[in-house]
Amino acid sequence: MNLILISALWGIVMMFSGLFIANKSTAKTIAVVGALVLLAGNLFDLSGKMIIDSNFNGMLQYDKFGLLFLTVIVLALLFYFLLSGKAIQEVGNHSYEYFALMFFIMSGIGLVALFNNLLILFIGIEIVSIPLYILTGADKKNLKGNEAALKYFLMGAFSTGIMLMGIAFLYGATGSFQVDKLNLTANDNFTIFLVIGVVMIMISLAFKVSAAPFHFWTPDVYDGAPTVFTSFMASIVKAAVFIGFLNLFMNGFGTITGKWQLSIAIITALTLFIGNITAVYQQSVKRMLAYSSIAQAGFMMFAIFAVNDMSKQGLLLYAAAYCLATIGIFAVLVKMKDFTIEGFNGLAKKEPLIALVVTVCFLSLAGIPLTAGFFAKYFVLAAAIKTGTYLWLVIFAVLMAAVSVYYYFRVIQAMYFKEGNSEMAETSSGFKGLLVAVAVLIILLGVAPNLLLNWLILY
């Protein structure tokens, strides 16, 4: 509860500071302080000390997994602000408002992670989505950005409508909005209402996490939005929607896996295929990362597919690994002059440290051992193998992971083995230090994932 409250309040604080403080660069400082306060609030949440100690008639549930997940998200936000705060200020004239919108999104993420009522899920998703439409079009003079924002808004609104419809059908079938009171059992007579309800909710959530075949908005939006905000959307927001997805399917529909598992398996396979194969053909790193984020979503879908204890561990670790790597890469990408892969040619000679960190991030995305990405993939695949069914899907997934190596390594090759003169904006030593911290965290989680997972299992 602390996190939801504080982030909403801090968003308002940010907005008003914009009115009274003329200096643009104070925004980053206030935002970083805000992220720290959020972290503190979340830690109090975890230890059970809340400002308003109520679950609102069971509409929220403070389970450890959700709260721990929020810790990861808030930490990612902190890194994001520290690394990219300056770039956010440079997007346009309304730097305070950008930060404010992101705090509102955090509030929505809190709801999505802790909901126990379908309406809360709906409200949470909406709070996450609407500020994103604005952020996508934040660079007003950029036509591509405007187009992306409009596209995103129209498609997003449509999918939200589908979700609401699905919730209504589900309510009609079960008579409850409460996830833990849906009481679905595999032997039920499946009324058409229930089927339509589940399918519609599945579709809309798949849209939000950009799973194929509902992914078409992703490349355009990620490519059109200002690069710093793409980083935010592709990492923090995407991971956060997944936890809502998992919570609903685990706690609400976990008893009827047989009815929907095949659909999720097909969505997973399609997502992996389309994301990976299309990413191979991209010349722009930014667009490649957009498709790669679809591909990564395919791996995260395994957690939803499996809905068992390994899913939770897998998704938690995946969120951490994926957010760290994505934020790290985008922080560097923002500083690059040329977003094509050739733009990275010879970076290792000019900026050996930055090149090394970017390499670690890409290795992590590819899932090479000794990086967090390996264990992230390991746990989601293990979750799927544990179900004992659909092994073809797992084998298909690892083949697709091999494809992903192809396009991730192209950037590494450009940096290390190709001659070139990649141009990059000046970077401070603080920025480099933070990047190194990201790389160290990735490797630390790659050697000892139980540093994070123990919190889930033991406490």
Next chain:
Amino acid sequence: MTALLLILIPLIGGFTAFFIKEEKLVKMWSLAVAFASLAVMSYGLLFAYNLDNKVFVAEWLPQFGSSFALLMDGVSSLLCLLTVVAYPIIFASTWKSKYTAPNSFYGLMLLTQAGILGVFLAADGLLFYFFWELALIPVYFLCSKWGGEKRIAVTFKFFIYTFVGSLLMLVGLIYLYYQTADASFSMQSLYEVKLTVTQQAWLFWLFFIAFAVKMPVFPFHTWQPDTYEQSPTAVTMVLSALMVKMGLFAVVRWLIPLFPAGALMFDNVVIGLSVVGMVYASVLAMQQDDLKRLVAYSSIAHIGLMSAALFVNNESGMQGAMIQFFSHGVNVLGMWIVVELIERQFGTRKMSELGGIAQKAPALAILLVVVALANVALPLTNAFVGEFLMFNGLFKFNIWYAAVGGLSIILSAVYTLRMIQKVFFGNENAVTVNTTEINWYEKTSLVVIVAAIFIMGIYPKPVFALVQETVTMILGIFK
């Protein structure tokens, strides 16, 4: 303790090497690290070959049934020995080669050593997978950065091939993990899993493809000649003397004990592919003009024989294959050293451009002839012991495999002797007229190899004693 030190020394040494910018200093440092590993291994093998030193277990991921467990036994000890012997020789014989950014080069070389030793030692499924992939990453950077003209594409192909293989193995490994009684990755628990024949059959292939790519067995070999050709020779030595042994070793330690029924079911397929590969590679070796490609193809032929012999399910074949692990490592190292010396001096590896080197560099020529004869497995050389036993095993399994495989021996004599003739004898030409003799440390490296060839050829008993443990274990499993 020995087991742990073997990984730690090159690991720490490798990371330190990155910070030594001075070229001479980093070379000396790497050589010192390599000798330190050799010293630790020799001490462990000669004076402290007991359970305390052979086994190391530390907690890693207790909730997920994986621990940092190392085990040095039988064939694993032999391959560790090969690794620590090879590294000083590699560093000494390439002492004169110049590399840009030598600190990174030597750092990555030592990290590779740590990874390879990790593969040979790991006694935990997940840890094994970890090292299996880790050994590949520094090699990827070594080949891509310091290799020949086509290095980037070639190395990438190599990387993707092996990566696909290992990922398939990962799926199999996780599946196997869920079948264990105590949810553990430890080698013992994995060995004890009871699988149906169908399960064994497809798990066998998930694992075998990973190993077959690494060895490489026909038809998974297409990455190999290009990669050997394009890599800097020091890396080629690591690849062909040590890394290919990872695949063969994995068959012995993991594949056959885990899926004996699968191995019996597909023995004809594997042996058939291997034998076809032997003849095919030998024929191709005869066509080559480039020395590196010649050695690369000849290596495929030798590896094919070893992989065939591992599946014949009799003592002779097993023993021969394991001894050959070591002999092949030593011999191919000798071949590469010669290639490296020739390329450095004359700037070409083409046999058609060389000739008459023996007149000015008799020491080099003599040493090469010995290495070459070992490559043909002449009696008194180490390779004879292994090849004889392997063919004996193959003969017992099925006479036709032995007959067809035997062709490759004849062919190997053809291309090896032709190489000696073209490169060392005949008339001098413009390229080779200014030949100079090799210097003392290059001589020493080669003498060490020649000595190893003869000692093992005449008195192979210590090696037999070392691998017998593994041979007995595997034959026991088949019964």
